[in-house]
Amino acid sequence: MLKRLAITIAAFTALTAAGHAQESYALKFQSSDNSGTAAFEVQNAWADHLREMSDGRIDVEMLPAGSIVEYNETLDAVGAGILGGQITDSSYFTGKDPAFALIGNPVGAYSSPEELRAFFDRGGGSELYNEILEPYGVHFVGAAAQTAEAIPSKVPIDSVEDLKGVKMRAPEGMVQSAFAAAGASPVNLPQSEVFTALDKGVISAADATTLATNDSMGLHDVAKNPIWPGFHSLPLNEVSINKRTWDGMSEADRKTFTDSVTWYADELAKRIKARDQEVADKLAQREDVTVHSWSEEEKKKFRQIAQDQWAEYAGRSESAQKVYDKLTAFLKSEGKL
Structure with missing residues (x-):
């Protein structure tokens, strides 16, 4: 009897795990970028990439800034489940806590997307940011960034x-x-x-x-x-998701999601850097x-x-x-x- 019970429990556990692993997600993510921008194009490509990686089970619909809530209201909307997630400049939430200003855009801290991502990947930034986000019902998945902002100037400025x-x-x-x-x-x-x-x-x-x-x-x-x-100025472009959704995902789905965000961060930096370099090469030809x-x-x-x-x-x-x-x-x- 014990042997049959053990087999039944094992079979039930396996079926439950399999069902959990195959759960599907249809999520609306709102961006802080407008439709038609280079960044929003990459975000749509990320949604397609994630859909492909998950065999269609994780389906993210990207929405441009202001589609459902204002750009500075997405944090509360994600926590409340009105939005499934967000891709945004974290410093927009400075009014809630000055910590968002420091983690979102500490002026002068970074010169490249790689420097910013290093802080989150191996400097303890991701763990700390999730500690800050948890009370809002939001989970930080990963960091991305465009190139550092340039300074158009009428006068030569080569130093402080x-x-x-x-x-x-x-x-x-x-x-x-x-x-x-x-x-x-x-x-x-x-x-x-x-x-x-x-x-x-x-x-x-x-x-x-x-x-x-x-x-x-x-x-x-x-x-x-x-x-x-x-x-x-090189703002954090965070990818975050409703925490209840994240907690309900299998380990395999979390890894797929995290890997897709790494792809997004690489692709965003690559595309924007290429556009900047193209313009820099053009400017170098101008006398x-x-x-x-x-x-x-x-x-x-x-x-x-x-x-x-x-x-x-x-x-x-x-x-x-x-x-x-x-x-x-x-x-x-x-x-x-």
């Missing part, structure tokens, strides 16, 4: 010293305060007014977006001394444009200045302090501070 007195566009918050601490004179302008402000000499430089996007906006026709590669690339020494100087701003945010919450401690320890171990 050259920033002194330069009137430049920079958004409010950590970016603006970091440039002010470096000696620049930042002003707050919407992205839509950057071209006109540069053209009319209202500003001499701008914290804008990637080199390729700046070029598509015509900024290099009026600001002919761009700084590239960028060094100041009226000079691309300025900062040395590692100057990047480190700016990072040291920005660290004071990180410390200011760290003092605002317990979670922010944890991010500051973890991030600065990692950057020091990498020789970045």
Whole structure:
């Protein structure tokens, strides 16, 4: 009787496990990127890739910014199950906890997507971020990033010293305060007014977006001394999912999902970098444009200045302090501070 009972239990367990492993998921993910952007194209390619990897069982529908909720409301929507997940700039949630500012876009910390991902992959960033996200009912799957933002400039800027007195566009918050601490004179302008402000000499430089996007906006026709590669702003592009959904997945499905996010991060960095390089090669052929690339020494100087701003945010919450401690320890171990 015991033998038959054991066989019955084993058979039931196997059937349950098999059924669990074959469970299907139809998930709506909202992006912070608009439809038609290069990033959103890669996100749709990721959804296709994940569908293929899972034999169609994990079906993600990518939605552009604002489709269901506002760009800064996706965290609550994912936690509540209104959305299945999100691909977004984590710093949009700074109003909930300053920790999101530090983990989402610590100004000056990274110069490449690879540097950012290193913090999350081997610097303890992923574990810490999940500790922060757990109360919101959200699970962080993995980190991605586009290239660092370039700086279109009308004047040559090759060092921290050259920033002194330069009137430049920079958004409010950590970016603006970091440039002010470096000696620049930042002003707050919407992205839509950057071209006109540069053209009319209202500003001499701008914290804008990637080199390729700046070029598509015509900024290099009026600001002919761009700084590239960028060094100041490289936001985390997080992929996260409703925690209940994640907890209900089999180990095999979790691995498939995680592997697909690694593919997305690689593909995003590759495609955006290729577009930037294409524009950089084009600009190199123009006699009226000079691309300025900062040395590692100057990047480190700016990072040291920005660290004071990180410390200011760290003092605002317990979670922010944890991010500051973890991030600065990692950057020091990498020789970045």
